[in-house]
């Protein structure tokens with residue numbers, strides 16, 4: 001079997017066209033969606049992601065406000081800026097690019113963002129809403145993974161999904177989203193003694209550990225759907241995921257590439273969440 005490659009760029013293009021239409025409708029009603037993007041420090045990868053987020057906003061007709069700060073910015077100054085953005089009616093979503101410099105408590109910063117503007121879905125309240133199945137903002141990467149799985153046409157109902165990784169931003173919310181879609185979910189992590197035992201039983205595997213070659217072809221059930229969240233570099237410095245693409249593509253039915261899989265979807269779901277936030281605000285304002 002040679003797996004079908006799930007094209008995150010193509011799916012993103014489709015979803016961003018829908019975002020553009022929704023944004024235009026809001027703008028026509030006097031409610032242009034607005035996203036504030038905050039970058040602190042000089043991390044080169046973060047600079048690329050943030051640039052791509054700002055460009056994606058512009059391409060889809062969203063207002064973007066980009067604040068770039070030196071790595072020496074104080075936590076108090078960042079919290080004050082977030083308070084101002086919370087109060088700004090032109091801003092519907094606030095995103096603080098992670099990671100932050102070590103002297104800033106990222107938990108404190110995330111919790112400072114108003115829940116109705118938490119388009120990253122990172123706050124404790126957003127996590128609680130997801131846990132309870134309430135409407136709220138889903139973290140962009142796992143939300144994008146769900147859209148990628150949905151695009152294969154493979155139903156999750158009654159399927160066994162294995163998530164590798166238990167981070168608050170990807171692994172845990174991913175498991176909850178899969179549960180909501182009626183999959184039976186196993187979460188594996190660095191303390192799981194026999195990872196392959198679990199992944200060999202999985203109809204769907206989501207790999208989100210940040211270590212290349214975590215999942216190889218011999219660890220995958222024939223016909224499984226495999227989603228690769230990892231962003232790593234190989235020995236030649238080339239971008240690669242957590243999945244050994246060559247061997248897994250011989251066994252899986254569908255597989256996401258790195259680059260071109262989950263990454264672009266992370267940015268797309270940020271736009272989706274921002275437009276959703278603006279629609280909610282517009283409904284309230286017009287009531």
Ligand SMILES: Nc1nc2c(c(=O)[nH]1)N[C@@H](CN(C=O)c1ccc(C(=O)N[C@@H](CCC(=O)O)C(=O)O)cc1)CN2
Pocket residue numbers: 048049095096097098099120140141231239258259260261262263264265266267
């Ligand atoms: N506040 C946030 N911080 C971070 C998030 C996040 O969702 N919110 N996620 C990651 C980084 N990230 C978005 O910010 C992100 C990572 C990767 C990509 C992407 O498009 N990757 C491309 C390859 C890009 C390259 O060539 O380097 C791909 O996979 O095709 C987008 C967004 C951590 N921080």
